[in-house]
Amino acid sequence: xxxxxxxASTALTSTNRLRLLKVISLFFRICMGFQAAVIEFARNVxxxxxxxxxxxxxxxxxxxxxxxPEQKKIEGLGGNMRLGGQDVVITPGTLAAELFDGAxxxxxxFRHRFEVDPQYIDTLAAGGMVFSGRHPEHPIMxxxxxxxxxxxxxxxxxxxxxxxxxxxxxQPMFVALVNAALKNK
Numbered sequence: 568x569x570x571x572x573x574x575a576s577t578a579l580t581s582t583n584r585l586r587l588l589k590v591i592s593l594f595f596r597i598c599m600g601f602q603a604a605v606i607e608f609a610r611n612v613x614x615x616x617x618x619x620x621x622x623x624x625x626x627x628x629x630x631x632x633x634x635x636p637e638q639k640k641i642e643g644l645g646g647n648m649r650l651g652g653q654d655v656v657i658t659p660g661t662l663a664a665e666l667f668d669g670a671x672x673x674x675x676x677f678r679h680r681f682e683v684d685p686q687y688i689d690t691l692a693a694g695g696m697v698f699s700g701r702h703p704e705h706p707i708m709x710x711x712x713x714x715x716x717x718x719x720x721x722x723x724x725x726x727x728x729x730x731x732x733x734x735x736x737x738q739p740m741f742v743a744l745v746n747a748a749l750k751n752k
Contacts, residue, residue: 593751594721595744598678601723602632604711605683605691613694615687622681631691633684653677653702655709655726661699662722663710666739672703675726682725683708700724720747 596604602620609618609631620632656672657664667673683691683698685706692698695717700710713721724740732738 593744593747594718594723595740596723597727597729598725601711601725602681602683604723605631605696608691608694608696609687612696613690615690618687620681629687630684631687632681634681653709653726655700656703657710658697658699658701661697662712662715662720662743663699666722666743668739673700675709675724675728676730677726719751720744 594604602622606618606620609615609629615629615631617627617629618631619627619629621627621630621634622632652674653676654672655675657667657670659669659671664670688698688706688708695713697712697714698708698710699712699722701708707725709725711723720743722740722743728738728740732741
């Protein structure tokens with residue numbers, strides 16, 4: 568069931584990314600949605616038709632999403648998650664930098680064990696995917712986006728912005744999505 572859910576999310580990502588040709592469509596995804604965006608982009612833009620996640624297809628030939636390196640040594644699923652507050656370094660001049668008021672780094676809450684496999688980062692970037700948020704010390708991608716000349720609002724986060732959003736202090740990614748919807752209605 569989870570595999571078909573990811574396949575549906577990947578298909579929806581492809582449809583959304585391509586909609587720009589006819590209708591403006593906004594794109595904001597969290598956690599598994601971030602991973603689905605990477606898989607879809609690898610398959611349909613970077614020419615990697617077998618791209619997949621080792622979480623759902625452990626024997627895939629093109630594992631663009633794989634388990635975090637520091638988690639590979641841990642046996643069982645209970646203790647091998649990247650949990651809690653983590654720093655994210657923001658790339659200047661990106662949508663993420665704009666959303667977070669030019670901050671060089673932010674702290675966000677995570678709950679995941681899979682990531683963009685480092686061996687595919689350059690391929691994805693060469694295809695046009697911008698990794699605008701990264702771990703400060705390791706090749707762990709945490710925010711992705713497409714340039715606005717490619718798509719008016721396409722951003723995804725590996726972290727969970729809903730965990731730091733409050734009614735009177737909403738997380739900037741949600742505010743920006745609403746503002747983009749108002750602008751592009």
